[in-house]
Amino acid sequence: MYEAMPRRLPDLHTRFVTHTLCLFEKHEMENIGYWTEVFGTSNRLVYMLGDPSLGEREKSWAVFLKDLDWQTARVESEKNDPRERRVENLRLFCLQDKARPIRTQYLGSGAV
Numbered sequence: 001m002y003e004a005m006p007r008r009l010p011d012l013h014t015r016f017v018t019h020t021l022c023l024f025e026k027h028e029m030e031n032i033g034y035w036t037e038v039f040g041t042s043n044r045l046v047y048m049l050g051d052p053s054l055g056e057r058e059k060s061w062a063v064f065l066k067d068l069d070w071q072t073a074r075v076e077s078e079k080n081d082p083r084e085r086r087v088e089n090l091r092l093f094c095l096q097d098k099a100r101p102i103r104t105q106y107l108g109s110g111a112v
Helices: 009-026 054-066 068-077
Strands: 002-004 030-035 044-050 084-087 091-093 106-108
Touching (some): 002 009, 009 030, 009 068
């Protein structure tokens, strides 16, 4: 989850669309979904990625963070001023309820 600086959420969206999503795919991270709030004045971008396991997630992120294309995109997008105020990284696990079977899969989101 990103909390963008005031008036910088559109710029953060642009970075995700033009760079981040493709780089996630390059490093075998599954793009599950991306959301912003409909009501209110939030500057949050919430996204979810899927990985086969926590171990695979850790490997993918390590390689992603070292990727020169990612490092260049991030530096370039923040050369005038920072885009985000706060970044929160959560690791979520989907629990299966016997009364309501659901597909169990590791789902995670990360700071990008």
